[in-house]
Amino acid sequence: MENFSQWFHDILEKAEIIDSRYPIKGMSVWLPKGFKIRKYFLEELGKLMDQDHDEVLFPLLIPENELAKEAIHVKGFEEEVYWVTHGGVKELNEKLAIRPTSETAIYPMFSLWIRSHIDLPKKVYQSVNTMRYETKHTRPLIRVREITTFTESHTVHETYEEAIKQVENGIDIYKKIFNLLAIPYTIVSRPSWDKFPGADYTFAFDSLIKDGKTLQIATVHNLGDTFAKTFDIKYEDSNGNHKHPYQTCYGLSDRVIASLIAIHGDDKGLVLPPLVAPVQITIIPIIFKDKSDEVLSKANEIKNTLENAGFRVNIDDRGIRPGKKYHENELNGIPLRIDLGPRDLKNNKIDIIRRDTAEKKEFSLDGDIVEYINNYLSEITNNLKQKAWNYMNEHIIELNDLSKIEEIVLNGNIASVKWCGNDDCGKGIEEKTNLDILGNLSETNGECIHCGKSAKYNCLISKTY
RNA sequence: GGGACCAUAGGGUAGCUUGGUCGAUCCUUUGGGCUUUGGGAGCCUGAGACUCCGGUUCAAAUCCGGGUGGUCCCA
Numbered sequence: 001m002e003n004f005s006q007w008f009h010d011i012l013e014k015a016e017i018i019d020s021r022y023p024i025k026g027m028s029v030w031l032p033k034g035f036k037i038r039k040y041f042l043e044e045l046g047k048l049m050d051q052d053h054d055e056v057l058f059p060l061l062i063p064e065n066e067l068a069k070e071a072i073h074v075k076g077f078e079e080e081v082y083w084v085t086h087g088g089v090k091e092l093n094e095k096l097a098i099r100p101t102s103e104t105a106i107y108p109m110f111s112l113w114i115r116s117h118i119d120l121p122k123k124v125y126q127s128v129n130t131m132r133y134e135t136k137h138t139r140p141l142i143r144v145r146e147i148t149t150f151t152e153s154h155t156v157h158e159t160y161e162e163a164i165k166q167v168e169n170g171i172d173i174y175k176k177i178f179n180l181l182a183i184p185y186t187i188v189s190r191p192s193w194d195k196f197p198g199a200d201y202t203f204a205f206d207s208l209i210k211d212g213k214t215l216q217i218a219t220v221h222n223l224g225d226t227f228a229k230t231f232d233i234k235y236e237d238s239n240g241n242h243k244h245p246y247q248t249c250y251g252l253s254d255r256v257i258a259s260l261i262a263i264h265g266d267d268k269g270l271v272l273p274p275l276v277a278p279v280q281i282t283i284i285p286i287i288f289k290d291k292s293d294e295v296l297s298k299a300n301e302i303k304n305t306l307e308n309a310g311f312r313v314n315i316d317d318r319g320i321r322p323g324k325k326y327h328e329n330e331l332n333g334i335p336l337r338i339d340l341g342p343r344d345l346k347n348n349k350i351d352i353i354r355r356d357t358a359e360k361k362e363f364s365l366d367g368d369i370v371e372y373i374n375n376y377l378s379e380i381t382n383n384l385k386q387k388a389w390n391y392m393n394e395h396i397i398e399l400n401d402l403s404k405i406e407e408i409v410l411n412g413n414i415a416s417v418k419w420c421g422n423d424d425c426g427k428g429i430e431e432k433t434n435l436d437i438l439g440n441l442s443e444t445n446g447e448c449i450h451c452g453k454s455a456k457y458n459c460l461i462s463k464t465y
Numbered sequence: 466g467g468g469a470c471c472a473u474a475g476g477g478u479a480g481c482u483u484g485g486u487c488g489a490u491c492c493u494u495u496g497g498g499c500u501u502u503g504g505g506a507g508c509c510u511g512a513g514a515c516u517c518c519g520g521u522u523c524a525a526a527u528c529c530g531g532g533u534g535g536u537c538c539c540a
Contacts, residue, residue, distance in 0.1 A: 005537085434540085
């Protein structure tokens with residue numbers, strides 16, 4: 001994988017994840033295989049979200065006056081908003097924005113819904129598409145003009161303390177989903193100039209891609225009472241006082257799918273975590289003319305057993321050479337492959353080959369295949385997780401010499417340095433190194449790597465997407 | 466925000482410099498047929514392209530301008 005960009009672009013097409021040839025810049029078609037990965041991802045995320053949120057669905061369009069209400073927020077997005085200006089041939093009285101994100105769609109409704117402290121906390125989420133007119137060059141799933149898989153949560157609370165707590169809850173949910181997908185991450189608080197427009201503070205998840213750049217894969221924001229004031233959201237507390245509540249929002253997108261493809265994949269193609277693999281086990285019958293019936297009926301028997309146990313199984317009985325099937329199934333990232341031919345039939349066993357390590361094991365059909373496969377799939381997930389975390393941890397390098405930072409980072413690492421936390425100093429670092437401060441990982445003391453004053457944070461610096 | 470490069474079947478390419486030999490090369494893909502199947506099968510026979518709009522010219526895949534789309538670098 002010498003050229004990551006090329007590899008990533010090729011694999012999306014070859015493994016039929018998306019078709020990026022759709023004739024509008026920054027927009028692609030989800031193909032059946034990619035759509036299934038997306039579907040299983042959303043299902044798992046939905047299970048986690050549903051434990052503490054209600055799912056809703058807001059309209060795609062936002063009237064101009066609502067979008068414009070929150071000045072800082074709109075300034076952050078004004079360059080990127082698509083506008084609907086006409087209905088048929090008639091020009092609209094009020095332009096309608098296609099949501100770049102849904103705060104300004106949702107919060108006017110919150111002001112209608114929330115009357116009393118009894119209505120709080122309110123926690124909703126939706127999985128929708130959003131549009132942003134990206135001016136930088138677009139990249140499938142990573143920098144797009146239509147984000148097709150944006151799962152955004154919006155919560156409202158009586159107190160600031162509750163909002164702080166909810167930010168932590170949001171972070172916990174994202175940790176869980178990333179663990180299920182075996183995606184490693186760092187969690188930092190973004191520097192003030194890089195936080196969500198209008199937020200008090202922003203926590204972000206980043207993952208390290210194999211080309212050495214970091215990819216933001218989720219963000220969690222504490223909005224304070226800024227939006228509540230702007231959108232006139234008020235509740236009556238138990239003493240009869242009218243107050244503005246505190247809000248949070250958090251979201252993740254297509255980039256999660258990009259990162260799981262990018263992080264686990266190899267030169268042979270996709271390597272999918274079993275949880276989201278459209279097919280988890282593929283059975284390859286080795287067919288000889290005189291033996292084909294026996295082999296196929298045994299293959300079907302195994303398929304039925306596994307399917308009844310809840311696995312997603314496919315028999316690849318196409319009339320092509322086995323070698324070609326192996327390559328295709330590897331390209332598609334199917335976690336386990338079962339080879340079954342006349343020779344195996346005679347010995348009452350099968351060969352089981354795992355995608356992530358290519359290791360081949362014999363399994364006697366006298367054993368409990370469901371239990372065996374179940375354990376094996378978990379082992380694969382654990383291996384993927386461990387491998388990916390090791391890779392990232394090995395590439396986070398602690399530094400105390402600013403002059404070395406460019407070389408270290410451009411060699412594919414994330415730098416961890418001590419920083420005073422001062423905006424001007426931080427922007428100075430970014431300018432001097434031409435890199436980005438991801439944000440603060442933890443508190444510390446000592447000396448700032450740039451200005452030499454007393455350091456407040458361990459902060460991460462990388463080249464970002 | 467600034468700059469560079471690119472566009473030929475579904476994918477990857479040759480041809481473009483010096484317009485005519487192009488009725489466009491090769492690999493892959495793909496329809497039909499036969500023989501095959503323990504790591505990308507072989508043979509036979511078909512299918513499939515010059516990004517769009519405009520210009521120069523007797524003549525444009527080839528030269529010029531613009532649109533659209535893509536890639537990369539720098540801020």
